[in-house]
Amino acid sequence: MARIPVTRRISIDESEVSESFVRSSGAGGQNIQKVETAVQLRFDAANSPSLPDGVRERLLRMAGHRATLAGEVIIIAQRHRTQLRNREDALERLLDLIRAAAAPPPPERRPTKPTRASKERRLDGKARRSRTKNLRSGPTD
Known part of the structure; x- marks a missing residue:
């Protein structure tokens, strides 16, 4: 069988x-009642030997409502009037979804502590704001 390239790997x-x-x-007029132009494409992601584990997990998560409980990704294409164009559209949408899942997730943010200077700037600003508000208050008896 032929292989469909998704990414380089x-x-x-x-x-x-x-x-x-x-x-x-x-x-769609008269033709819609008798011609089956919509395509329902199924890809068993859970049992696919072609996908690495990380890609498989991200794909099923990204597929959302298009994934079944059994791990199949179902894509329905009915944008175009011809069966051929809908087939191409469905396959391209599946490949785009797999490519998006194959991209490594961005690194998580490393928690950092505020610097001493930033703490001092914050406290200076608070003190300045406090003085401004105190000066706005009316005279005390």
């Missing part, structure tokens, strides 16, 4: 992706 086998065709929803 990741490619998935064509046999891991299955397609079924359904009728598109919405308005």
Whole structure:
């Protein structure tokens, strides 16, 4: 079977992706009632040997409502009027999702302590504000 390149290091086998065709929803005239142009693409991410573990976990998390409890990612494409263009659209959307999951997550923020100078600046500002507010108050008896 042929392999579909996703990134430089990741490619998935064509046999891991299955397609079924359904009728598109919405308005479309006479043709919509008899032609199955919408594509339902299924990719079993949970059991895919092509995906590293980290990518698999991020993919299922990023897929959200498009992922089933069994770990399948389902993409429905019905933007276009032809079956061929919907197939291409569904596959491209799946590959984009896998590419986004393959990107390493950004490093987490390291907690740092404020410097001594920043603490002093903060306290000076508070003291200045306090003096300003005290000067605004009326005369005391």
